Amino acid sequence: MKFSIIIPTLNEEKSIKSCLLALQPLRNDCEIIIADGDSDDNTQSLALPLADKVMISAKGRAKQMNNGASYATGEILIFLHADTCLPENALQLIQQKISSIRQWGHFDIQLSGNPFMLKVIAQMMNWRSRLTGIATGDQVIFVTRLVFQAVGQYPEISLMEDIALCKALKKIGRPVCLKNKVISSGRRWEHNGIYRTILLMWSLRLRYFFGADPRILAFLYANSIFTRYKLSALWKRIYLPKGD
Template identity: 55%
Template sequence: MTSSNGSPFLSVILPVLNEAETVTRQLMALRVFRERGAELVLVDGGSSDGTPALAAPEVDQLIVSARGRAMQMNAGALASQGQVLLFLHADTALPLAADDLIRRAITTGACWGRFDVRIDGRQPLLRVVERMMNWRSRLTGIATGDQAIFVRREVFETVGGYPELPLMEDIALSKRLKRLARPACLRQRVVTSARRWQKHGVLRTILLMWCLRARYFLGADPQQLAILYGYAPRQR
């Protein structure tokens, strides 16, 4: 899965922070894509639990950047070689044919897209959450990071990459990309962890996310929203 000039078709960019408990399992699952020619770029935001050492044998590039998912993904994009960039959260698993599905979407005219999502928890309310996420994304053309956003490199560069926000960076990128084209909404599902819903309770997390999203669209400061979400302010 390489181009005529030897560069990979797909670069998978994985931002991580203190993921020692899960990173090895995640990277083993991604090995099949490397075997088919995809590049895997892991961007560590300053882990203190040994994540980089665990990850190093299973990636093509390991980068350390300033903490912050948007900054980490931008750093990974800059270092990567692929024609198409796939941004994958550390707690999200791709379908086995993800690389082929992305290739088909891109070669038939898409300049960016995302997958439908399934949440791996058993609570019935999570089925409602995932259906609403997929339906809302298809209706609005806005994708979330949980849905594994992919984009042609030149398009990502044209829109200036991820806005370096502490929260809602995926929404902000989607808005930029949507000005150029609507996304390819692939119905095959990535599987994302339910850990953030389980940590604080499903209903409470749903209400919090609705509130944060509404405040963001009304112009609230993303830094303050990040603090409400539970992110510690980044040290400068």
């Protein structure tokens, strides 16, 4: 197989079938691997007839994707979220651009949903990733299997694993930035509030940049802790040097 598409899942019964149905025309050229975090809904049973492999591991996106990658046979690994759709001819686009010099990359992104700000957010994400060479998992990171193994796979941290992987890959070379857009769900932004989510994500990224513990960041993200009072209460805990 030339490609392996690896999809991390956890209780994705509402979206996994439509995600996998959209990938069926690609199965002559790729294998589809579900990297499940031991879902307690119908994700696994819905995925079984539509995927080549359904692998189960401990919960945690990095752990799941590494587990899925360990069973991949493709030369190029594509890490796809269950609520994200690939553009037409995605495999051909990757094959045309990836080379011995540029061995990893990502797509531009479009967020589904009605609010105009979702278009602005997507454009900012595209500009940021092109400027910094750092992509998010929503932008569908792809990488040769050999290079993925060479950098030690995804760091198994609680959050920001995609940023950590990109930083490691940048030491090997700049990414391929495909202008063709993946379409990712804007439900997170709409559900939590667009401006609230923007500020939360920038806050988490800033803290990660300054060395915050990813476990603390995952706690903040999962609980959407955002008030000045709660953030200030955690400030010292986040920034205390290791060993204090």
